[in-house]
Amino acid sequence: MKKQNLITGGVYLVLDPEMNRATLLHKLKEALTGGVRLLQVWNNWPASFGLSAKQDLIGDILAVASAYSVPLLINEEWQLLKDTGLAGVHFDTIPADYEVIKAEIKRDFICGITCGNDLEAVRWAEQNRVDYISFCAMFPSLSAGSCEIVSPETVKKAREITQIPFFLSGGITTENMAALQELDFAGVAVISGILNAASPQKSAAAYIYALNKLKK
Template sequence: MKRLGRLYLVLNPTKDWDGLLTSLHQALKGGVGIVQVWDHWAEEVTDSAKGTLLVRIKELADKFQVAVLLNEDWELALAYGLDGVHFDRIPEDWDKAKIQLRKKLIGITVGNDLETVRWANENRLAYISFCSVFPSLSVDTCEIVLPGTIKKAREMTDIPIFLSGGIRAENLPLLERYSYEGIAVISGILNEENPREAANAYLKQLKSKP
């Protein structure tokens, strides 16, 4: 099983795939340590076409020993040999999924409802990811997480905590009051002219974090 890096990049597959792969390659050079493919495909994209993109993403990430996770669709993730899955909510078929996903990285999005944190801890998931710590145009389905929630979560579990939503290099210092292991980013890297430099800017600040 690959290790979790501190800088987590989420890919939106509705973007131009060649451009997305180019940006991913640069971001990996900049230090991205885990990649998730968002389950947000254009309607006409077949499972076979999805698989083609997933294979290309994994080939790139493997060169850097970086894990690739798929959002929600754990069966598709297994079909194409990905390293794990990220759930946005507790899956209804968890009893089946957890058997199939043994030895895979599994994470879940959490918010102000600590029951999901408790569930993640009981099932010893690889990590939890809070959404959203700041307002974000790319994250329109998440509530703003209260600072006290993140503090309580740290008291409840020792599994790695990631923070996401509107995080940019310039507002990263505002997260110093939290205890966390890493951050998840989309536009802060992929929308930049130089994804490698953008990723490296995040990573430098994360490395300086105690």
């Protein structure tokens, strides 16, 4: 299977490593049972975490995710791909040394990038044949606080540039997703909408239902 075929859309869960580990792993398993198809470890580590602590947590997450055959990506810290089973990396901005990064990783990996209203990241993604683009933020969100609000016109213009799968993120709920119906996107990226839910399994399933309803 080509790595590109792994990114077909659906619900993309971004994990917050600051959460209590046992709680995070429990919620992760529930979310995967609910149908989450892609995972990322957010670059929001506890201040006390060094390299070995990060590798340990990644190992624990991989042990859960592997049972569901769901790929796990890391936010920004691509060096962690060298000594773990991570499937890829998500960049918040265009990396200045992408060719060097690819040479150092020395294996095939999934790559995604965040895009705001500046379409330069989309052009870079198309030129470098990355696997997906995540637009942040479509709505106000505490966890996506550093993202600007992306206009629907930006997403439409981006689709004229590339056919790379799009994920929409930032403040997306099952209720407001209908406002995005006119846009061409493959999936949604979520943090608190699933991790803070009373039942991550039911929440993930609800996102999938809302997403599928838009595509009918």
